[in-house]
Amino acid sequence: MKISVYIATSLDGFIARSNGNLDWLAGSSSDVAETPVSNTSDSSSSGAPEDYGFWEFFNSIDTMVMGRGTFEFVASTGQWVYEGKRVIVLSSTMSSHDVPSNLVGKVEILSMEPADLAEKLADEGAEHVYVDGGITIQRFLHAGLIDELTLTRAPVLLGTGIPLFGELDADVHLRHVETKSFESGFLQSTYVVER
Amino acid sequence: MKISVYIATSLDGFIARSNGNLDWLAGSSSDVAETPVSNTSDSSSSGAPEDYGFWEFFNSIDTMVMGRGTFEFVASTGQWVYEGKRVIVLSSTMSSHDVPSNLVGKVEILSMEPADLAEKLADEGAEHVYVDGGITIQRFLHAGLIDELTLTRAPVLLGTGIPLFGELDADVHLRHVETKSFESGFLQSTYVVER
Numbered sequence: 479m480k481i482s483v484y485i486a487t488s489l490d491g492f493i494a495r496s497n498g499n500l501d502w503l504a505g506s507s508s509d510v511a512e513t514p515v516s517n518t519s520d521s522s523s524s525g526a527p528e529d530y531g532f533w534e535f536f537n538s539i540d541t542m543v544m545g546r547g548t549f550e551f552v553a554s555t556g557q558w559v560y561e562g563k564r565v566i567v568l569s570s571t572m573s574s575h576d577v578p579s580n581l582v583g584k585v586e587i588l589s590m591e592p593a594d595l596a597e598k599l600a601d602e603g604a605e606h607v608y609v610d611g612g613i614t615i616q617r618f619l620h621a622g623l624i625d626e627l628t629l630t631r632a633p634v635l636l637g638t639g640i641p642l643f644g645e646l647d648a649d650v651h652l653r654h655v656e657t658k659s660f661e662s663g664f665l666q667s668t669y670v671v672e673r
Numbered sequence: 674m675k676i677s678v679y680i681a682t683s684l685d686g687f688i689a690r691s692n693g694n695l696d697w698l699a700g701s702s703s704d705v706a707e708t709p710v711s712n713t714s715d716s717s718s719s720g721a722p723e724d725y726g727f728w729e730f731f732n733s734i735d736t737m738v739m740g741r742g743t744f745e746f747v748a749s750t751g752q753w754v755y756e757g758k759r760v761i762v763l764s765s766t767m768s769s770h771d772v773p774s775n776l777v778g779k780v781e782i783l784s785m786e787p788a789d790l791a792e793k794l795a796d797e798g799a800e801h802v803y804v805d806g807g808i809t810i811q812r813f814l815h816a817g818l819i820d821e822l823t824l825t826r827a828p829v830l831l832g833t834g835i836p837l838f839g840e841l842d843a844d845v846h847l848r849h850v851e852t853k854s855f856e857s858g859f860l861q862s863t864y865v866v867e868r
Contacts, residue, residue: 490837490838491685491838629684633848634844635814635841635844635845636841637842637844637845643684643686643832644832645832645833646833649697649829651828652684652829654858656854657854663847663848663849664849667860
């Protein structure tokens with residue numbers, strides 16, 4: 479089982495402004511969480527919005543893990559793009575009563591340590607897990623559970639916001655796999671975590 | 674006059690460990706400050722250590738501005754690689770008495786706002802200024818005085834340390850110029866600050 483992160487950040491490492499705003503990603507407030515980096519001003523020759531490889535990545539995963547903050551943000555957008563995926567909300571403060579009625583049956587609320595969740599998901603047949611949201615990503619990184627990171631960097635400094643990375647018990651060494659440069663100035667790098 | 678930053682960071686945005694240590698850059702403690710990113714394990718075909726374009730950049734500048742922290746680190750190495758450049762130490766707490774005897778006459782200690790220093794340097798004929806050190810870079814970015822940033826990212830997460838970027842009054846928009854990928858996994862991106 480592989481566990482991946484796929485997320486956009488500002489050049490100074492923030493995944494959102496302090497209030498959760500993602501306007502700096504696309505000049506639009508209609509983005510779904512920080513996942514589809516849909517900078518529509520950078521269309522491909524077909525006229526389709528640039529998705530920065532998001533849907534190809536998304537089609538490769540079977541399970542999504544997010545924290546309460548990301549879930550509430552996604553729920554607030556009124557869009558649910560995770561149809562067909564197993565979606566876990568990892569939270570010690572949420573119960574099934576906190577799930578909006580239109581999303582009942584679409585998500586599982588679990589409260590456990592990342593290592594225990596990873597073991598459970600592997601046991602239950604997950605092959606590719608997508609971990610999303612600042613705190614949840616930090617918890618999985620801290621526990622040494624992330625296999626691959628795809629970071630899409632927007633060419634902007636925000637100065638403050640919600641950081642992607644947090645404290646670690648030890649250095650995490652990465653192997654750079656590839657970097658793609660987009661006309662929008664976005665830069666997407668994929669790293670594999672070295673064990 | 675152009676003002677540039679050329680600096681290496683970890684993937685999580687630190688220019689040094691909290692104690693100033695740069696071991697994560699090259700597996701060696703002999704690096705001079707954070708400037709020459711001399712990862713000697715990644716030699717070019719000529720057998721010379723990879724300098725990540727540092728000396729080409731360095732040869733293009735005439736003036737160097739650093740803060741007290743970077744100056745004291747550089748002075749402690751016993752090496753002085755800035756021969757032939759005008760070197761300003763921007764500090765409100767240092768006096769000429771704090772300059773080690775071997776460096777007297779090689780540096781000017783000035784205490785002023787970045788904008789005033791930039792005006793002074795331009796008046797005195799500087800053409801390309803290299804601003805170095807975390808706090809000094811932050812002060813110049815905050816004052817809107819940086820024209821170009823070359824960031825070399827090491828493929829490692831440190832979790833904690835001295836951050837490159839700090840708070841800003843407003844977003845700083847950048848234009849991505851180019852990115853170079855090195856076999857060591859280091860990734861070097863150049864950005865121009867948009868006004």
